[in-house]
Structure formats: structure tokens, C-alpha cells
Amino acid sequence: MHVLVIIPTYNERENLPGLVRAVLARDDYHVMVVDDGSPDGTGEIADQLAAEFPGRVEVVHRTGARGLGRSYVDGLMRALAAGRAEVICQMDADWSHDPQYLPAMVAAARSHDVVIGSRYLNGVSVVNWPLQRIILSAFANRYIRSITRLSPRDCTSGYRCWRREILARLPLDRVVSDGYAFLVEMLYEASQRGANIGEVPIIFVERRQGVSKLSSGVVLESVVTPWRLVFRSLLGAPR
Numbered sequence: 001m002h003v004l005v006i007i008p009t010y011n012e013r014e015n016l017p018g019l020v021r022a023v024l025a026r027d028d029y030h031v032m033v034v035d036d037g038s039p040d041g042t043g044e045i046a047d048q049l050a051a052e053f054p055g056r057v058e059v060v061h062r063t064g065a066r067g068l069g070r071s072y073v074d075g076l077m078r079a080l081a082a083g084r085a086e087v088i089c090q091m092d093a094d095w096s097h098d099p100q101y102l103p104a105m106v107a108a109a110r111s112h113d114v115v116i117g118s119r120y121l122n123g124v125s126v127v128n129w130p131l132q133r134i135i136l137s138a139f140a141n142r143y144i145r146s147i148t149r150l151s152p153r154d155c156t157s158g159y160r161c162w163r164r165e166i167l168a169r170l171p172l173d174r175v176v177s178d179g180y181a182f183l184v185e186m187l188y189e190a191s192q193r194g195a196n197i198g199e200v201p202i203i204f205v206e207r208r209q210g211v212s213k214l215s216s217g218v219v220l221e222s223v224v225t226p227w228r229l230v231f232r233s234l235l236g237a238p239r
């Protein structure tokens with residue numbers, strides 16, 4: 001089965017080479033790096049990897065406004081247009097999403113439209129987060145689930161595997177949010193279209209190299225987005 005793993009990057013030079021090699025350890029897995037013009041040269045490192053693994057590593061160099069949501073929209077639309085991948089995964093570049101979980105997630109995508117690598121299936125499986133960040137994330141998930149009625153335990157995990165058919169039905173060009181809110185919006189749109197959502201437990205380990213790009217603006221957007229999604233769906237059927 002052709003599996004494509006999309007990895008958005010912004011200043012991940014220490015993390016990317018090892019991670020890409022780990023993903024490519026499986027023969028049918030492919031990688032698309034979506035780099036946002038990282039000042040640290042991550043884009044060039046990705047190009048070197050593409051040269052080293054021809055046909056298996058593709059690099060998208062974005063210019064203009066940077067953003068995690070925008071990068072995913074670009075990457076996903078390209079992956080759909082190319083038409084080869086049956087399962088399209090998304091994961092962070094910083095090793096928080098260990099590639100060892102990919103086979104279980106891809107296997108679960110045989111019977112689910114989307115599979116989430118979930119931190120909150122068995123209690124809280126997060127390593128090296130300060131207590132306040134655990135509380136913030138756990139609270140955010142409760143908040144999102146109660147407003148949107150989404151069922152997954154972890155609606156803000158960026159580690160996911162999608163069947164291409166469901167992705168192709170999402171209004172990717174219309175998604176407006178970035179950061180965590182983008183992840184919630186995608187899930188919400190999928191569930192509005194009747195997607196069968198699965199979860200596989202993962203242990204999320206906070207990055208050891210590089211820095212997080214989490215900002216207070218991103219957190220604020222996550223507060224507003226669930227309400228926006230619910231009101232939008234009340235105003236009109238999903239297209």
C-alpha cells in the first residue's frame with residue numbers, strides 16, 4: 001500500500017534527516033517535506049534527502065506567509081492531485097510523533113477513514129511536558145469535544161493517517177484556521193461527512209532539539225474555532 005507521510009518543517013535541521021530515514025525504513029512509505037523557508041537551512045537538508053532517496057522524498061518549498069495549517073493544506077492538495085498515495089499521514093518533524101507507531105496507524109486506516117495517534121486514550125501519555133501544558137491540552141480537548149460533540153479523546157493531535165477518499169471530500173481550500181485549530185477543523189469537517197474516526201495510542205515525547213513554535217495567538221484561535229465550526233454547520237450543510 002502506497003503511504004505518504006507529510007512532514008511540515010520550520011527550523012528542524014537537527015531532527016529531519018534521522019526522522020525521514022526512520023519513516024523510509026518501510027519500503028512502501030514515502031515522505032513529503034513542506035518547508036516554510038526555514039532560516040536554519042532545513043529546506044536544503046530536505047533537498048539533499050530528496051536527492052538521496054529519489055522517488056521517495058519530495059520537498060515543497062513554501063514562500064510568503066508561513067503557517068502550519070497553510071503548509072498542510074498545500075501538502076495535502078498536492079498529495080491528492082498526484083493521486084498515488086492511498087493513505088496520507090501527517091506528523092511533526094521533532095520526534096514527538098515516533099515513526100514506530102505508523103504501521104499500527106496505517107493498519108487501522110484499513111477500517112477507518114482517519115486514524116489519530118492519540119495521547120489521551122490510556123490516561124495521559126505525554127513525556128516531558130510541564131504540568132501547565134498537560135493541563136492546557138487536556139482542558140482544550142474537553143472543551144473542544146463538549147462544544148463540537150467530536151468523539152475522539154485527542155482532537156488536537158497532529159499525528160494522523162487519512163484514507164485519501166475522505167481527504168478528497170474535505171473542503172481543504174476553505175479551511176481558514178492555523179495551528180491546533182486547523183487540526184480541529186479538519187476533524188470536524190471529516191466527522192460532518194460521516195467519517196469513521198479511529199485512535200491508536202501513542203506516547204508523545206516533547207522535542208529534545210529545536211524550539212516549539214506554539215504561540216498565544218494559536219491558543220486563542222483554538223478557543224474560538226469550536227464555536228465557529230458549530231455555528232457554520234448550523235448555517236449550512238457541509239459541501
Ligand SMILES: Nc1nc2c(ncn2[C@@H]2O[C@H](COP(=O)(O)OP(=O)(O)O)[C@@H](O)[C@H]2O)c(=O)[nH]1
Pocket residue numbers: 007008009010011012034035036066067068071091092093094096207211212213214
Ligand atoms: N511548514 C511549517 N511548519 C511549521 C510551522 N510551525 C511549526 N511547524 C512544524 O510543525 C510541527 C509542530 O511544531 P512544534 O513547534 O513542535 O509545535 P508543538 O509540538 O505544538 O510545540 C514541527 O514539525 C514544526 O517544524 C510553520 O509555520 N510552517
Ligand SMILES: [Mg+2]
Pocket residue numbers: 092094096207212
Ligand atoms: Mg513539537
